[in-house]
Amino acid sequence: xxxxxxxxxxxxxxxxxxxxxxxxxxxxxxxxxxxxxxxxxxxxxxxxxxxxxxxxxxxxxxxxxxxxxxxxxxxxxxxxxxxxxxxxxxxxxxxxxxxxxxxxxxxxxxxxxxxxxxxxxxxxxxxxxxxxxxxxxxxxxxxxxxxxxxxxxxxxxxxxxxxxxxxxxxxxxxxxxxxxxxxxxxxxxxxxxxxxxxxxxxxxxxxxxxxxxxx
Numbered sequence: 001x002x003x004x005x006x007x008x009x010x011x012x013x014x015x016x017x018x019x020x021x022x023x024x025x026x027x028x029x030x031x032x033x034x035x036x037x038x039x040x041x042x043x044x045x046x047x048x049x050x051x052x053x054x055x056x057x058x059x060x061x062x063x064x065x066x067x068x069x070x071x072x073x074x075x076x077x078x079x080x081x082x083x084x085x086x087x088x089x090x091x092x093x094x095x096x097x098x099x100x101x102x103x104x105x106x107x108x109x110x111x112x113x114x115x116x117x118x119x120x121x122x123x124x125x126x127x128x129x130x131x132x133x134x135x136x137x138x139x140x141x142x143x144x145x146x147x148x149x150x151x152x153x154x155x156x157x158x159x160x161x162x163x164x165x166x167x168x169x170x171x172x173x174x175x176x177x178x179x180x181x182x183x184x185x186x187x188x189x190x191x192x193x194x195x196x197x198x199x200x201x202x203x204x205x206x207x208x209x210x211x212x213x214x215x
Contacts, residue, residue, distance in 0.1 A: 002071070002139075002140055002143050002148050004147070004148050004150055005066075005148070005166070006149070006157060006160075006169045009152065009170065009171055010028075010032075010171075011035070011172070012035060012173075012174055012176050012177060012178045013173065014177050015184065016032075016183055017032075017152070017153075017154050019179075019181040020181045022078070023082055027095060030181075031176070032181065034174065035176070038174065038206035039059065039172070039206075041054060041055045042060040042064075043060050044060050049101065057203070059208075062208050069147050070148070070149045071143030071144055071147065071148065072106070072107065072142050072148050072149075073102050073139075073150075074107045074149075074150050074151065075106060075108055076108070076153045076156030078152065078153035078154075078155065080095075080108045080125070081094060090117075099123075102121075104143075105124050105139065106123060107126050107135045108125055108126065109128055109131070109132065110127050111129060112127075113127060113129050132156075132160055136165065153182070155182075161190075161193060164193055166213065167212070167213050168210065171209045172208055173206060173207040173208075174206055175205075175206075175207075190211065195211045198212040
């Protein structure tokens with residue numbers, strides 16, 4: 001049975017996973033991109049974007065885990081792009097260009113229907129208008145026994161946490177302050193939801209924490 005996993009979800013020391021004023025120039029809000037400074041230079045990310053080289057070690061190991069045995073993704077509309085409300089047209093196809101880094105089917109949570117988009121590298125975006133349970137069910141078939149990775153934004157992760165659907169949650173805590181924005185754990189009691197810290201390790205750029213759900 002597929003597990004639902006979150007990987008490389010950035011969080012600041014003051015608890016924010018996105019900064020204020022998200023827009024086309026600031027996909028993660030002002031200051032939010034710094035949450036991923038630990039990940040972008042890694043060998044895994046460089047290979048995903050078609051480049052040679054990249055750093056190895058603990059940060060790279062945690063990045064690579066996020067792509068191992070993943071058969072489908074579910075992401076929020078916020079992660080797909082900055083467009084709000086009904087789709088004005090079909091020109092926006094995500095932040096990642098013609099060959100996105102997913103290489104699997106990706107199910108985008110939205111309130112507004114849109115036809116699926118086939119991209120290079122075996123990524124296909126499907127748009128789901130009937131909630132997280134429907135998205136999970138639809139993602140299970142193409143995942144074909146592999147796990148399903150849950151991407152951002154904050155509201156998407158919160159929905160899955162409240163529903164007790166996430167089996168594995170990897171947080172990357174960056175040594176930065178953002179000051180305001182979106183707080184991942186606002187009004188969430190992880191203990192009552194059954195989560196425990198099962199692993200933690202630090203590098204100069206991030207503290208990696210693994211939370212696992214226990215019955």
